[in-house]
Amino acid sequence: MKDLIFERMTNFGQNLLQKAKRIFGQAEVLVRGGTGIDIWFENGELTNIEEHQTANLGLRIIYRGHLGITGTLEPKGKDQLIEEAKISSQYGDKAYFTFPPGQSVKKVKTCSESVVKTSVEKIVAEGKKAIKHLHLKLPEFNPSLLLASWGWGKVNIFNSNGAILANEGTGTEISLEISRKKEGDFWDVTTYWSSRRWEKNFVDLTAEIEKSVSLGKKIIKLPKDPFLVVFPPKTVGVLLDYLSVAINGRKVNDRASRLVGKLGQPLFDKRINLISSALEDFRPASSPFDDEGVPTSKLSIIKGGILKNFIYDLQEAGKAGVKPTGSGSRGSIFTGAYPSTDNLILSGGAESWPSILKTIKKGILVDSFVGQGQGNVLNGDFSLRLHLGYLIDKGQIVGRVKGAGIAGNVFDILKDSLTDLSHETEWWGGIKAPYLVLAGITISAKR
């Protein structure tokens, strides 16, 4: 993958590092760049093709024991960057780490040549074919959005302690949404796929959409409580978001997490096993090293219901007096690192989903929500309006429900209210999860 601006940025960064090292002692340069392409089909028509290119450079220093940070989008202005980093360090937090020396990293596949070679014309043709298929099979639906995105990128990290790390990666994402809008009933069915290579094609996604439509033809009025709520693999990420915040070393150090001081305790149902892993081939959050050059790993977060680990970047690990977990993420080159989970893998249970479904007398199978990630995240409380959900009655999915809300506390339900979890697990983006069957969730609806 040739990218001349990225190469110029890297050369500039190497010179900048030498100067920063001479002046400050401790310094690190992060260079990132890439290209992304999006193809938009809206309401069944090809409307837009876009290409985005990025290249940026972040400089961090530790000067007189304090962190300084700056960045640039162009390979020039060394003196200004040095001055900004120095001023930043005059105010910045005390550094609880030194930049790590070069370490060996584990191998993980993050780059697919076929993605780099993808032709726009090919994806356009496939998109048109999928839309034609949808028009044929589901004529009352409008294919409101088909968005295909792919791209490639590079990252280099080098620091004053000799670390020199480089990686290349690719990414793909397909989103598909169809809708049928009638007076009093908007029915939207969505699906998506993301990975570092082309693993599914549009035909695969249209098959998923067709299946969802077949389940939801009837609108069923929500009967009264009590219910079980089933989170299929596609939706489990909503619950894991709360855990991700609670295990964040930054929140733990601030004592703003519910899990402070609880490592080693059985806080969850003993069937819950959760791993954060950056070493899954071709998964979106995979990388051999984090954004601070620390080697990544497969980290057990919860094992047999027992809380095993928090996630730390260099600074938070230093504050806590523990080893960093390779979880340092730099969203922007103008801000410091922040602990972030990698791919999350929740292991499955003993029974198959079809056999579990047969045992559910009354339940809701959730599909999509409004208001995800809002509310009191730190406390684990969630309140979500169902955008699409299905009613389970006597072991069968009998139709869809409208206008319902679900609420509960993630920590409580994953401890005391896990009724079952399927043996089957599925990847959805960077999350692999089974079907979770949960009690203890309040369901509210306009009656």
Added chain:
Amino acid sequence: MESTLSQEFTDRIQNIMTLLKNKADYWDVRFGKSEGTVISYRSKILEEISFPKVFGGSVRVLKKGGWGFVTFRDLGELKKAAQKAFKFARLVGKGRSFLAPIKTVQKIVLAKDNQKDFLKVKTEEKVRLLDFYRDLIWQSKTALAQSEIWYSDVLVNKLFVSSEGSVIEQEFPRLRCLVELVAKKNDVIQEYYENLSFKNFSDLKGKELKIKKAIEIVNQLLSAPVAEAGEYPVVMDGKLAGTFAHEAFGHLSEADTLEKDKQLRKIMKLGRHFGNQNITILDNPNQGNWGNYRYDDEGVRAKKAVILKKGVLVGLLNNRQTAASLKQKSNGHARAEGAQNKPLVRMGTIVVEPGKDNLEKMFSGIKRGYYCLGWLAGNTVSENFTFSPAYAYEIINGKLGRMVRDLKISGNIFDTLKLVEAVGSQSVEEPGTCVKFGQRVPAGTIAPSLRLGKILVMGVKK
């Protein structure tokens, strides 16, 4: 005052873009830069100061109704980017290009000095003020576990050049300072956010009372019971009412959502009754201090757009293409997060026109309901929306009761506006960040208190 972008780059851009003369139906190039200061505090520590600088641009090409869009990092890449955007547009376009006609404009729009007063404030002075607020937060003996103060100022310069001859340079100063407080008692954690300022540096001074009130609220939330789920009448303050208008109606009025959706166009016909006579909603980018702008990202002068007049749908927010397609007037609502993002139809400042009712009148007659204040977040997906107040009080027999927490309101856009029973007389302005297809833009609200007859409150059932 000399402009930098237009003088430095306009000729170069126009020369390069001659390669598309008589080929593309339309093109525009946006190029911009921004510089600012971000200061963040974490509890008692000043954690980080940085000086973000961003620049870059993009070219859009329209050919036979199809768009191509390519970003570039410096003008050396523009030629290649334009050729590629044209290639993409040709691949997409199969029909005719329609854009609402506009006047060609050559203008430089500079911000007023008081809007960008932060440029003259040294970093030390900014830190001194924020240190003071940090000390104020931590001198109180409360159950605070953590706090964050986040300060950001930025001056954005944008240049717009189009094939029609428009050349517009605009300056956008933005300043925002937020405080987040986290209180913890055993396993109960509560958060509260307060905007200290979104206007200018002078306005950021003198916010001691706001901070003290925020500390009081977050501590009270710790011992407040969880709101009970069900359908209740709700009175919301102006801050929350603005979020309600943004989520419950604003997004649906963005015409790019319905332009080519035949099913939605049948339902969203002008003249349809959405709400009661007491509710009028408009979007006016010429109003307010946060979501305002003069020209949109297609070079169109931003205009006040009345969307809902006395409950009736009378207009939509448009870009040039949707205006042409829907045979409406172009009202300048095409906005992009930055020069390297494509413009989408967005709100600027959503305004709910004030009425005549006061709070006491709004509470009266409510046997059991909630008075909801402030906002944490809001979200709209298709016909469904949710929004979360920062905190609330029970209303029992027309009187305010105890504080409650963790309450979220949700509804359907077609039903909810009909539930507006009363509209307050005093409006407040509130800043926010609106996210659409991953693009974040500043979007403000100006709204009075509202009373809704009965709406779904999501929470835990006792």
